[in-house]
Amino acid sequence: MKKLFNMLLLPAIVAVSSCGLDNYDAPESKILGRVVYNGEPVGVRGTGEAVQLQLYQDGYELGSPIPVYVAQDGSFEALVFDGEYKLVTRDNNGPWVNDRDTTVVNVKGTANVDIEVTPFYTLSNVQLSLSGNTANASFQVNEVAGGRDIEYVMILVGKTSFVDDVSYTARVDINEVAAGSTVTGSIDLANNADFQSGKALYARVGLRPVGKDQAIYSQVVKLR
Amino acid sequence: MKKSSISIFKVLILASGITCFNSCSDFLERQPDTIMTDDQIFGDAVMIRSVLANYYGRVNWGQSNSGNGYDYTILDEAGKSDGGPDNIQGYSNSLWRVYDYTLIRNINQFLQGLRETTALAAADKQVYEGEARFLRAWTYFNMAKGLGGMPIVGDEVFDYESGMDVTALQYPRSTEAGIYDYVIEECDAISTLLPDGTNQNSARANKWVALMLKARAAIYAGSLANYNNKMPSPIRTSGGEVGIPADRAAGYYEQALAAAKDVIENSPYELQLNKPDDLERNFYEALSVKDNNKEVIWAQDRIYPGSGQQTNFTTQNIPGSHAEDIDRAYAGPILNLVEDFEYTDNRNGDIRIRDGQGDYIFYDDPLDAFANKDARLGGTVILPNAPFKGIPVVLQAGQKVWNNGAWQTITSGGDEEDDAGRLITAANGPNRSSEPYVNKTGFFFRKFLDEAPLASTRGRNSDMWFPRFRFAEAVLIAAEAAMELGQQSAAVGYINQVRDRAGIQPLTSVTLDDIIQERRVEFAFENHRYWDLKRFRRAHIVWNGVVNSPTAQQYALFPYLVVAPGTENDGKYVFDRLVFSNSLHPRFFELRNYYNFIDLGWQNANPKIVLNPFQ
Numbered sequence: 001m002k003k004l005f006n007m008l009l010l011p012a013i014v015a016v017s018s019c020g021l022d023n024y025d026a027p028e029s030k031i032l033g034r035v036v037y038n039g040e041p042v043g044v045r046g047t048g049e050a051v052q053l054q055l056y057q058d059g060y061e062l063g064s065p066i067p068v069y070v071a072q073d074g075s076f077e078a079l080v081f082d083g084e085y086k087l088v089t090r091d092n093n094g095p096w097v098n099d100r101d102t103t104v105v106n107v108k109g110t111a112n113v114d115i116e117v118t119p120f121y122t123l124s125n126v127q128l129s130l131s132g133n134t135a136n137a138s139f140q141v142n143e144v145a146g147g148r149d150i151e152y153v154m155i156l157v158g159k160t161s162f163v164d165d166v167s168y169t170a171r172v173d174i175n176e177v178a179a180g181s182t183v184t185g186s187i188d189l190a191n192n193a194d195f196q197s198g199k200a201l202y203a204r205v206g207l208r209p210v211g212k213d214q215a216i217y218s219q220v221v222k223l224r
Numbered sequence: 225m226k227k228s229s230i231s232i233f234k235v236l237i238l239a240s241g242i243t244c245f246n247s248c249s250d251f252l253e254r255q256p257d258t259i260m261t262d263d264q265i266f267g268d269a270v271m272i273r274s275v276l277a278n279y280y281g282r283v284n285w286g287q288s289n290s291g292n293g294y295d296y297t298i299l300d301e302a303g304k305s306d307g308g309p310d311n312i313q314g315y316s317n318s319l320w321r322v323y324d325y326t327l328i329r330n331i332n333q334f335l336q337g338l339r340e341t342t343a344l345a346a347a348d349k350q351v352y353e354g355e356a357r358f359l360r361a362w363t364y365f366n367m368a369k370g371l372g373g374m375p376i377v378g379d380e381v382f383d384y385e386s387g388m389d390v391t392a393l394q395y396p397r398s399t400e401a402g403i404y405d406y407v408i409e410e411c412d413a414i415s416t417l418l419p420d421g422t423n424q425n426s427a428r429a430n431k432w433v434a435l436m437l438k439a440r441a442a443i444y445a446g447s448l449a450n451y452n453n454k455m456p457s458p459i460r461t462s463g464g465e466v467g468i469p470a471d472r473a474a475g476y477y478e479q480a481l482a483a484a485k486d487v488i489e490n491s492p493y494e495l496q497l498n499k500p501d502d503l504e505r506n507f508y509e510a511l512s513v514k515d516n517n518k519e520v521i522w523a524q525d526r527i528y529p530g531s532g533q534q535t536n537f538t539t540q541n542i543p544g545s546h547a548e549d550i551d552r553a554y555a556g557p558i559l560n561l562v563e564d565f566e567y568t569d570n571r572n573g574d575i576r577i578r579d580g581q582g583d584y585i586f587y588d589d590p591l592d593a594f595a596n597k598d599a600r601l602g603g604t605v606i607l608p609n610a611p612f613k614g615i616p617v618v619l620q621a622g623q624k625v626w627n628n629g630a631w632q633t634i635t636s637g638g639d640e641e642d643d644a645g646r647l648i649t650a651a652n653g654p655n656r657s658s659e660p661y662v663n664k665t666g667f668f669f670r671k672f673l674d675e676a677p678l679a680s681t682r683g684r685n686s687d688m689w690f691p692r693f694r695f696a697e698a699v700l701i702a703a704e705a706a707m708e709l710g711q712q713s714a715a716v717g718y719i720n721q722v723r724d725r726a727g728i729q730p731l732t733s734v735t736l737d738d739i740i741q742e743r744r745v746e747f748a749f750e751n752h753r754y755w756d757l758k759r760f761r762r763a764h765i766v767w768n769g770v771v772n773s774p775t776a777q778q779y780a781l782f783p784y785l786v787v788a789p790g791t792e793n794d795g796k797y798v799f800d801r802l803v804f805s806n807s808l809h810p811r812f813f814e815l816r817n818y819y820n821f822i823d824l825g826w827q828n829a830n831p832k833i834v835l836n837p838f839q
Contacts, residue, residue, distance in 0.1 A: 050814075062828045063827075063828070063831070064825075064827065064828055065824075090838070090839070091835070091837055091838055091839060092815075092837050092838045093816075148456070148457075149456075165769065166313065166314075166769055166809075166812060171770070171771065173770075210456040210457075211455060211456030211457035211815075212815075213814055213838060
């Protein structure tokens with residue numbers, strides 16, 4: 001009987017010990033951050049995974065980056081394991097000067113990090129309002145980095161709180177805008193179905209530097 | 225109790241003993257009957273030929289007529305009509321990406337074996353060597369146009385043994401100029417190995433196919449060198465894996481012109497003109513009829529009977545009124561394409577549907593709205609009421625009823641009639657619902673639509689080919705290269721040959737826009753549009769993602785029967801231009817789309833591979 005017991009012991013040990021050793025818990029530590037210029041978050045297109053940062057961790061066999069998606073208000077968030085990470089912007093991506101300098105992030109629980117970028121232009125004094133059938137916008141264009149002309153500025157109205165050059169219900173592009181000037185423009189919404197439905201409307205303005213893949217945006221404002 | 229435990233022990237020993245002895249049988253030591261050794265292949269001329277045939281079957285990439293036509297709906301040529309909307313907005317980072325080092329290794333293995341075999345005569349060996357190297361060059365070219373420079377491994381066949389140092393196997397990417405140079409040099413060498421005669425259905429490479437690849441690679445490289453560097457911020461990597469220096473452009477244009485000229489002047493092909501009295505039919509036959517074809521230089525051929533060789537493009541895209549099986553109308557050409565075809569005497573090809581006051585223009589027959597258009601239009605697209613296989617294809621969206629001083633639009637289910645017995649909406653459509661099997665653009669495909677009986681049945685399908693190189697491309701490459709080199713009179717001469725066959729007015733000068741326009745209409749559905757707009761760096765301008773942009777949004781043209789009893793317009797036809805209902809978003813080509821992304825898995829396996837811009 002004891003021999004029988006001994007013979008059964010080995011498979012029992014194998015059976016019990018096979019669980020657990022090779023399974024990690026899901027990551028629970030968090031990197032919270034913003035893409036900023038002079039302490040102000042930079043507004044970008046938040047849909048379509050358009051603007052990304054890349055997270056690297058050294059010391060492992062494979063070195064491919066983890067994409068970190070930047071939301072339209074310039075914030076980002078990633079769930080990771082504790083450890084030391086390197087954060088960079090993606091090559092040529094975003095309305096700022098391409099700069100692939102590394103920001104080292106030490107994660108233990110939660111890490112807050114600001115990625116400093118130098119945009120080609122910023123938008124300030126942004127006024128967005130709705131009067132009657134018309135959405136009005138006024139904002140100032142400030143040149144920051146220099147070296148690039150303005151392709152166009154755009155006024156965008158959307159029916160959800162996600163507004164950018166792809167997600168919108170009405171859009172006006174203004175060309176030949178000079179740096180330093182104040183731009184005013186309006187969109188006639190009289191024939192717009194989303195305006196007529198009477199539901200919520202949101203708006204923001206954006207500026208596309210020549211030859212960049214992305215525009216810089218103001219923060220989204222709720223019109224009604 | 226003790227006795228029973230011993231017997232369990234004995235049983236276990238016995239069981240393991242049986243397992244042990246059994247494994248010594250030679251049951252598993254058989255010769256595999258699906259894996260051939262090199263000796264078996266290269267000792268037999270028939271086997272060598274079938275291995276080569278296998279490679280021909282593995283080089284079909286990009287947009288083609290091999291399926292339901294959805295390849296054509298991604299860009300601005302056709303719209304998806306089958307069921308719900310396509311939801312396409314941007315383009316994938318791996319759209320039509322080619323990365324096939326398995327094929328390149330297989331071809332290199334083949335070349336090794338071929339060079340040693342004694343089963344073939346020297347002349348055959350030379351031709352096979354040329355064909356294999358051509359398919360390899362074609363593979364590199366297809367990689368280059370999506371990814372830029374990629375590792376060039378020459379004739380090397382890599383072998384990996386466990387534990388060896390892999391760094392010797394890791395090749396860095398070539399420069400973008402380097403990979404085009406390699407393709408061009410290979411084509412020069414290959415063209416001396418291959419015969420200069422034609423072959424059945426242009427299915428195999430010959431000298432002229434190699435020269436066409438040379439011309440195409442050179443014109444691509446030339447335009448990349450030229451137009452990339454004219455962008456506000458050119459797309460390039462620091463190592464030149466992407467980005468060709470501007471000073472290389474002229475050299476490439478000269479190579480392209482020389483190769484294209486050689487084909488135009490010396491090859492057995494021509495701008496096919498068998499039916500000068502019916503240019504529409506002539507253009508259709510030049511592309512879509514294989515017998516006695518003098519236009520097509522290299523094609524992916526298909527045969528019937530034979531298993532799995534056919535395409536169901538005809539089955540799935542035939543007009544409902546002509547269908548022989550349950551499938552029909554999966555996709556249809558869009559108005560954007562139709563309007564890019566010029567009128568014989570007017571370069572603006574917009575369909576005239578409203579007069580100066582904004583009122584409808586009335587046509588006795590819907591087909592009259594397309595009178596005096598470029599003959600290629602009718603050879604590329606089935607227009608409303610145009611015949612297919614001799615029977616008119618009725619396309620009618622509904623009726624426009626004159627009601628108290630205003631037009632009222634009436635539509636119905638397919639093939640319903642009003643009280644007076646007049647058709648409301650045709651069975652073919654078009655309509656704006658998500659109902660399957662009904663056209664939604666107002667047009668059907670003509671090019672590559674097979675006229676053979678039963679070619680639209682699931683059981684048979686079609687043996688329609690897919691031309692990869694044809695004579696008109698040689699002419700338009702020559703026109704483009706001459707234009708870029710400042711040889712206006714030569715450029716005008718070439719482009720007018722193509723325009724003359726289409727029955728449209730000759731040009732007196734040629735610009736890049738003329739080249740883009742001519743290639744757009746001549747090569748619709750032939751896997752050129754996407755690559756052309758990329759190499760001219762126009763894709764992000766044409767597909768700018770702006771709602772209702774005339775080029776990025778897809779449009780449909782709906783014909784209506786006029787019901788206005790007692791007026792002269794009763795029974796005539798009018799048209800509405802509508803945003804295509806089955807593609808909700810304008811096309812948006814972003815700067816990152818100019819080059820496919822490198823898969824990070826490739827980089828993990830070979831750290832010498834650098835990433836592409838925007839990645």
